[in-house]
Structures are given as C-alpha cells and as structure tokens.
Amino acid sequence: MSLPQVETRILFFTGKGGVGKTSLSCATGLALAEAGRRVLIVSTDPASNLDEVLGATLSQVPTAIPGAPGLFALNIDPEAAARDYRERMVGPYRGILPAAAIASMEEQFSGACTVEIAAFDEFAKLLGDPAATAEFDHVIFDTAPTGHTLRLLTLPSAWTEFIASSTGGASCLGPLAGLEKQKALYAATVAQLADPKATTLVLVSRPERSALREAERTRGELAELGVSNLRLALNGVFTAASPGDAIADAMTERGRDALATMxxxxxxxxxSDTPFLPRGTVGLDALRAMGQAGAAHPPGFEPMPRIHLPGGLEALVAEIAASGHGVVMTMGKGGVGKTSVAAAIATALARLGHKVTLSTTDPAAHVQDAVEGKVAGLTVTRIDPEREVADYRDEVLAKAGGTLDMAGRAMLEEDLRSPCTEEIAVFRAFSRTVDEGRDRFVILDTAPTGHTILLLDAAEAYHREVLRTQAEMPEAVRSLLPRLRDRDFTKTIIVTLAEATPVHEAERLQDDLARAGITPFAWVINQSLLASGTRDPLLTQRGTYEVPFIERVAANPSSRTALIPWTA
Structure with a gap:
C-alpha cells in the first residue's frame, strides 16, 4: 500500500525535516475524506506549508478545504504560543529588573524546547479534550512531540514546587511553571497518545540511511514511554524506469542499500511505501497521486529548463583559502548533506597546501567515510556528544543534585536529557577545537544554533544557569563567542536542498543566527537534479521542480550561493 493504514481515530505523523510528513498526512486525510469520513488535519510545525499543500488559507480554527468535502485543516502557531509563554514568564519582571536581565530572560525562553512545549499545550487542547474535535471521525496531527517533551510532561515532579523555583534559569523547564492548571488536560493527552486503540503514530522516513536512523531513534524513545501503536511510512521510494541512466541507477541502488540495512x-x-513524485506534492491532484499504488512514469524525456545556475564550491574554497586560517561551520537540517559539504571543503583546502582539521558532533555522521582516501595535511577528528553530555551531566548532578529531594533530582535529570543541554555540553567541546583555527583551518560539520550562542553569551542568563546547575563556564567558551561573530575568522555555511521544507527551515536557521549577530558567509544548494545531467523521465521533472527554490536561495542578498549537482 502507498499510504499508511488507518485503524484509529487519532493519527500522528512524525519524522525529520524534509521527509514528507505534511504531504503524507494530507494525502492520508484526503483519502479518508473521499471515503466518506469527516477529517481534521492539524499542523504544529512553525514552518508549516499546510496552506500551500492543501491550496487553502488556514487559521487556528478548522477551515473547509475547497474541492475536498469532509476535509478540514488548521494551523497551530507554536511561535505565537511560545511568545505568550515568554511574556507570561517575563512580564511580571518588567520595570523591576534591568533591561539586560529582561533581554536575557527572553532569550532563555526562545529555544526549541520552549516552542515545542508551547505547541504541546496548544494541541493538547485538541487531543485531550474530546469535545474540541467531537464533530470529526479522524484527527490527523502533522508533527508529533518528541520523546523528551513527553517524558517531561509525564514526570510527577513536573508539577512540584521545584519547577516554580526554577523558572529563573531553566530554559527547557521554565514554561511548565505556567501550566500547573493544565495538569489534568496533559495527563489525558499523554494517556491518549499511549492508547493503541485510540492513536496511531506514523514514523515518516525516506529510503535514506540518515532518515531511517532518526526514525529508529524516535521509535526507541516512544517505546520507552509505552507508545506501541507505531507504523513506518517510507516516502519517495524510487526505482529507475529502465537501467542505463547513471543518476537514476545510483539513486535506485542507494535506496535499496538503505532499506537492506534498516x-x-x-x-x-x-x-507503507509511497512512490517518488517528480512534481512535488502541492494541490489535491498531487495528493491523490500519492495514494496510488505506484507512480506512473512519463512517456518520454523532457529537457531541463535552462536557467542561470550558481557556481560550484571552487569559488567559495578560493575565498576561504585566501584568509590562511580560521573556522568554517556547515549548518542545516538533517539529511541535506552537511557532512559531505564539510568534507569537500576540507579536502580542497588541504590539497591547496593548508593544514586542516575536519571535525563533527553528529553522532550519526561518518565524516571519515566522506573523505576519499588519505589527504596530506588533513586531520579528521570527532566530538562525541554522548561523552560530552555525560561529563556535563555528572558535573551538574554532583554540584546541584545533592541539595534536591527525589522529585527535584528526577526533574533535573530529565532537564539534562533535553536537546538544549546536549547543545550546551557540545558547545563547550567546540571551544577546544575552534581554538586550533588560529594557525590552521578547522571545518566543523554541525554547528550550534543562534539560540545556544545567545544563551551562553548572555552574562545574566549564564549566571542563572550556574545558580541552577552549579556548572562552570570554561574560559575557552568565553573567547569562542566573539570569534563566531568575527566574519574574518569564522565563515558559516548553510546547506540546503532545492525543496520547499529544507529551504524554509534554512531560512529560519538564518533568522536564528541573525539574532546572535551572525550572517552566513554562503548558502550551498546540495544534490541538485537540475544540474545532474540525468535523462531519466521522472528525475528531469523533479529537476524542473527545483527551479523556484534555486532562484529563491540565489536571490538572498546577504551571502554567496554555490550549487552541487546530484552525482552518481
């Protein structure tokens, strides 16, 4: 079957950015509506393109979708919800604390964890209150909460005075202080998620190793929480129409290899396996095509459109090399090819005669495998996030854990399992590697977000963090932060694909960095089929689909653009 089988009233679609959660959830909802059901699709994604996919202007109340009787949709705005939380936490202190302290507190509540918990509050009103969606036969949520958020909300200690006393410094936990009144609703929501008769959770992935690893990590987290009614939806399954096209053959083989090692x-x-669709998934006709047993191959080859394409990495490498030393950070969502881009830049610099260190913090990245053979002058290292987090956690628990009761210690231990904690711990390790950039090039695959940079740079914010955790800020971190803002020393490169979701998420990343005073040196569009030279009928259609996204990135006035073709 090409769409997930539906046997429960509630469905959640979850997966890493760009795998097709929105298109699959909409295609499933449309199929149910055309089978005579009343269906509500709800998006909690801050970068939601639900309006674009369904061809309707949506708000925070159910809106009927034109051309699809029985289908309704709404967009939850988690950013707006997070702003409300932020004001609820910070508002009482305005006019009392100094402006710098207020700004620092606002930054504490601007991270991903705050947005996610705020979004959970919004969709809990839909999921935990049966009356809110009583008129619908099915409710489909596009984007589900992470295991961290669910663990946090199921901890009894989340509702103790420990939270109320921690709001000054707990960037991940602070929002919960304002949610005591929601306790019963949250309990009902979590119970609904774990009830296999009520809820199905669909893990969406592409037939690619990195996406499958992310789906497996999510499966393990949910299994720990007792969420057992899980399904896997493979999106974008491609098989070459006929052998002989190097790109199509390589893409087919890559998908088979990923599935063989699942x-x-x-x-x-x-x-369920949903076929590769060449024209994207915008509009009801495209969504109906997703529900078909297989994608029909077009009758023949259509030439790619001729547009001006950005150049490759050569010009960027030449400009980087001219500085003689420094740091290059590749950033972007999972699956866009940060590791391969970082390795390509590092290899090119080394072959120009420079001393280069290539390092990564991605636990799933095989950065050594991305380097072809031994390259003189190139050293490959790895920052181990698990070890860094363990060291940081031990340090915090040793200094702060002894003063807490059992409930408070459990809460602190969960806080230390959050994405924010991992990023702070890894960021400290960055300082040791980046320091090498004084006399060589350091290429870092996967870099800290603007939120983390601001969090550690704000003296008042870090002071509260120290009070809460008794941790220490290494001097190397203090010297690192100005270097990240120094465009002569550090060059930040945003990596994306020529597709809607990766470009939208990359734009959000650029905004996040701008808050930290960092302007990207360049954008790299990776794995372009438009520039690949393929003549496979399906892939040439997909190449045409890339055009507006390439033009959108290339029009960015603040940075350079490079484009890398999809290669066999």
Missing amino acids: PAGLASLPR
Whole structure:
C-alpha cells in the first residue's frame, strides 16, 4: 500500500525535516475524506506549508478545504504560543529588573524546547479534550512531540514546587511553571497518545540511511514511554524506469542499500511505501497521486529548463583559502548533506597546501567515510556528544543534585536529557577545537544554533544557569563567542536542498543566527537534479521542480550561493 493504514481515530505523523510528513498526512486525510469520513488535519510545525499543500488559507480554527468535502485543516502557531509563554514568564519582571536581565530572560525562553512545549499545550487542547474535535471521525496531527517533551510532561515532579523555583534559569523547564492548571488536560493527552486503540503514530522516513536512523531513534524513545501503536511510512521510494541512466541507477541502488540495512526495530513495524513524485506534492491532484499504488512514469524525456545556475564550491574554497586560517561551520537540517559539504571543503583546502582539521558532533555522521582516501595535511577528528553530555551531566548532578529531594533530582535529570543541554555540553567541546583555527583551518560539520550562542553569551542568563546547575563556564567558551561573530575568522555555511521544507527551515536557521549577530558567509544548494545531467523521465521533472527554490536561495542578498549537482 502507498499510504499508511488507518485503524484509529487519532493519527500522528512524525519524522525529520524534509521527509514528507505534511504531504503524507494530507494525502492520508484526503483519502479518508473521499471515503466518506469527516477529517481534521492539524499542523504544529512553525514552518508549516499546510496552506500551500492543501491550496487553502488556514487559521487556528478548522477551515473547509475547497474541492475536498469532509476535509478540514488548521494551523497551530507554536511561535505565537511560545511568545505568550515568554511574556507570561517575563512580564511580571518588567520595570523591576534591568533591561539586560529582561533581554536575557527572553532569550532563555526562545529555544526549541520552549516552542515545542508551547505547541504541546496548544494541541493538547485538541487531543485531550474530546469535545474540541467531537464533530470529526479522524484527527490527523502533522508533527508529533518528541520523546523528551513527553517524558517531561509525564514526570510527577513536573508539577512540584521545584519547577516554580526554577523558572529563573531553566530554559527547557521554565514554561511548565505556567501550566500547573493544565495538569489534568496533559495527563489525558499523554494517556491518549499511549492508547493503541485510540492513536496511531506514523514514523515518516525516506529510503535514506540518515532518515531511517532518526526514525529508529524516535521509535526507541516512544517505546520507552509505552507508545506501541507505531507504523513506518517510507516516502519517495524510487526505482529507475529502465537501467542505463547513471543518476537514476545510483539513486535506485542507494535506496535499496538503505532499506537492506534498516534497523531491526523499524523493519518489524507495519510499513507503507509511497512512490517518488517528480512534481512535488502541492494541490489535491498531487495528493491523490500519492495514494496510488505506484507512480506512473512519463512517456518520454523532457529537457531541463535552462536557467542561470550558481557556481560550484571552487569559488567559495578560493575565498576561504585566501584568509590562511580560521573556522568554517556547515549548518542545516538533517539529511541535506552537511557532512559531505564539510568534507569537500576540507579536502580542497588541504590539497591547496593548508593544514586542516575536519571535525563533527553528529553522532550519526561518518565524516571519515566522506573523505576519499588519505589527504596530506588533513586531520579528521570527532566530538562525541554522548561523552560530552555525560561529563556535563555528572558535573551538574554532583554540584546541584545533592541539595534536591527525589522529585527535584528526577526533574533535573530529565532537564539534562533535553536537546538544549546536549547543545550546551557540545558547545563547550567546540571551544577546544575552534581554538586550533588560529594557525590552521578547522571545518566543523554541525554547528550550534543562534539560540545556544545567545544563551551562553548572555552574562545574566549564564549566571542563572550556574545558580541552577552549579556548572562552570570554561574560559575557552568565553573567547569562542566573539570569534563566531568575527566574519574574518569564522565563515558559516548553510546547506540546503532545492525543496520547499529544507529551504524554509534554512531560512529560519538564518533568522536564528541573525539574532546572535551572525550572517552566513554562503548558502550551498546540495544534490541538485537540475544540474545532474540525468535523462531519466521522472528525475528531469523533479529537476524542473527545483527551479523556484534555486532562484529563491540565489536571490538572498546577504551571502554567496554555490550549487552541487546530484552525482552518481
């Protein structure tokens, strides 16, 4: 089957950015509506393109979708919800604390964890209150909460005075202080998620190793929480129409290899395979095509459109090399090719005669494999996030844990499992590697977000963090922050694909960095089929689909643009 089988009233679609959560959730909802059901689709994604996919202007109340009787949709705005939380936490202190302290507090509540918990509050009103969606046969949520958020909300200690006393410095936990009144609603929501008769959770992935690893990580987290009714939805499954096209053959083989090495936990789940669609998934006709058993190959080759394409990495590498030393950071969402771009830049600099260190913090990245053979002058290292987090956690628990009761310690331990904590711990390790950039090039695959940079740079924010955790800020971190803002020393490169979701998320990343005073040196559009030279009928159609996204990135006035073709 090409769409997930639906046997419950509630469905959640979750997966890493760009795998097709929105298109699959909409296609499933449309199929149910055309089978005579009343269906509500809800998006909690800050960068939601639900309006674009369904061809309707949506708000925070159910809106009927033109051309699809029985289908309704709404957009939850988690950013707006997060702003409300932020004001609820910070508002009482305005006019009392100095302006710098207020700004620092606002930054504490601007991270991903705050946005996610705020979004959870919004969709809990829909999921935990049966009356809110009583008129619908099915409710489909596009984007589900992470295991961290669910663990946080199921901890009994989340509702103790420990939270109320921690709001000054707990960037991940602070929002919960304002949610005591929501306790019963949250309990009902979490219970609904874990009820296999009520809820199905669909893990969306592409037939790619990185996406499958992310789906397996999510499966493990949810299994720990007792969420057992899981399904795997593979999106974008491609098979060449006929052998002989190098790009199409390589893409087919890559998908087969990824599925052959799929983690056992994922392989055991019920699975649907949705075929590769060349023209994107915008509009009801495209969504209906997703529900067909297989994608029809077009009758023949259509030449790619001729547009001016950005150049490759050569010009960027030459400009970087002219400085003689410094740091290059590749950033972007998972699956866009940060590791391969970082390795390509590092290799090119080394072959120009420079001393280069290539390092990564991505636990799933095989950065050494991305380097072809041994390259003189190139050293490959790895920052181990698990070890860094363990060291940081031990340090915090040793200094702060002894003064807490059992409930408070459990809460602190969960706080230390959050994405924000991992980023702060890894950021400290960055300082040791970046320091090498004084006399060589350091290429870092996966860099800290603007939120983390601001969090650690704000003296008042860090002071409260120290009071809460008793941790220490290494001097190397203090010297690192000005370097990240120095465009002569550090060059930040945003990596994306020529597709809607990766470009939208990359633009959000650029905004995040701008708050930290960082302007990207360049954008790199990776794996372009338009520039690949393929003559496969489906892939040439997809190449044409890339055009507006390439033009959008190239029009960015604040940075350079490079484009890398999809290669066999």
